Amino acid sequence: MKARSLRRWQWIHTWSSLVCTVFLLLICLTGLPLIFGEEIDHLLDPPHYTVLPTGAPRTSLDRLTSQARALFPGQVITSIFMDDDEPQVYVWMAPSFAAVQADPGMMHFIRFDARTGQMLGRPKPAG
DSSP states (O other), rough: OOOOHHHHHHHHHHHHHHHHHHHHHHHHHHHHHHHHHHHHHHHSSSSOOOOOOOOOOOOOOOHHHHHHHHHHTOOOOEEEESSSSSEEHHHHHHHHEHHHHHOOOGEEEEEEEEETTEEEOOOOOOO
């Protein structure tokens, strides 16, 4: 190859690599929060669980739903989520099923410690 064609290929290689690097950097920066989302959540909002002996039994879901209904009387329970990784239960509530169908943002949750039944957090309900 001639020196001129080598310089041309070097220029093409350099600039195409820089363009690809920008896209890879963008993918890395935006993908890292997705990959490490759970670790970031624990860093920003560390769980505050009561220290119990290993293998402590979980509280009944009936008790958790009764507590949730007492906090928000007149609302319906739309779903219950039991976390596999953490000893927590989310009880999702809404004013009515019709309200949720009209606006899914009407749902709110109450987070409970699955072992003690202690309320860990609740956001304010919408509307």
